[in-house]
Structure formats: structure tokens, C-alpha cells
Amino acid sequence: MLVTLVFSWMYVVTDAPPYNPVGTIDPWLYTALWTNFDQIYDHFVGTYYASRIPWIVPGYALNLLFDHRTAYFIIYIAFFFVGAILLYVVCRRWFGAIAALVAYIGLMKSAVLQRPPLGLRGRRSNHLRDREHCFCASEDKVGAP
Numbered sequence: 001m002l003v004t005l006v007f008s009w010m011y012v013v014t015d016a017p018p019y020n021p022v023g024t025i026d027p028w029l030y031t032a033l034w035t036n037f038d039q040i041y042d043h044f045v046g047t048y049y050a051s052r053i054p055w056i057v058p059g060y061a062l063n064l065l066f067d068h069r070t071a072y073f074i075i076y077i078a079f080f081f082v083g084a085i086l087l088y089v090v091c092r093r094w095f096g097a098i099a100a101l102v103a104y105i106g107l108m109k110s111a112v113l114q115r116p117p118l119g120l121r122g123r124r125s126n127h128l129r130d131r132e133h134c135f136c137a138s139e140d141k142v143g144a145p
Contacts, residue, residue, distance in 0.1 A: 034068070034072075
């Protein structure tokens, strides 16, 4: 818990920009699918953007419950910390507590260094790859024997 608080504080004090980086289309299309699904889906139905249901549905549902800014931050914070906790649990299961703590600290460190939003930058943008890691970690913990 202390590790999480320290790295969260470091993220805030580094003055990271809160939204998607300029010059990339992927993160903006997912945000658009959350906030204006009907129009964006009609235009991008033939692309892979509209096929990423595990990422679109939670964002769309949160946008129905909250305003777009609140929903945006809830989904990123939730996926980041759920993924981080699952990383710890899976590493602890297979490699032990020390390796799990090292992996968790490494992930928190990357969040501070990579920045917006919450380190989920996926090699320069908040590409879906990072959320896929979260889903894979949950499958390993829940679905694997």
C-alpha cells in the first residue's frame, strides 16, 4: 500500500498531462466510442477500433453513469490498479512474494516515468496493449488451474 501511495504522489508532483497525447488516433477513437458511440461506430465499423469490445463496453457504461471526464479517469485508474494488483497476485503465485513486490514496484515506476494517463501509454500512446495485459493477468489468476 505504501508503495502505491509513494508512486501515486510522484505521478501527481511530476505534473503529468491528464489526457491522451496529441498526434495519435487510437486513444481518441476509443474515447469517442465511449462518448458518442452511434456516430463513431457507424464511421469505423469496418476497422479494428470498433471491435475492441472489452475496452469499449466499460468506457461506454461509465459514460452512461458519469460525465465524460469522470468516466475517463475512473476507467484508467481502475484498469491500472486492477492490473497492478493482478500482476502482484500472479507473480506471487508463480515466483514468490519478493518477485511480486519487485514486479509491482517496476510497474509503479513505469507509471511515473511514462506518464499520461497513469502510465498506460502503451509505448507512446494509451494503446489497448496495456489493458490486454490486465485481462491476461486476470485470466491467469481466475481461469488457470
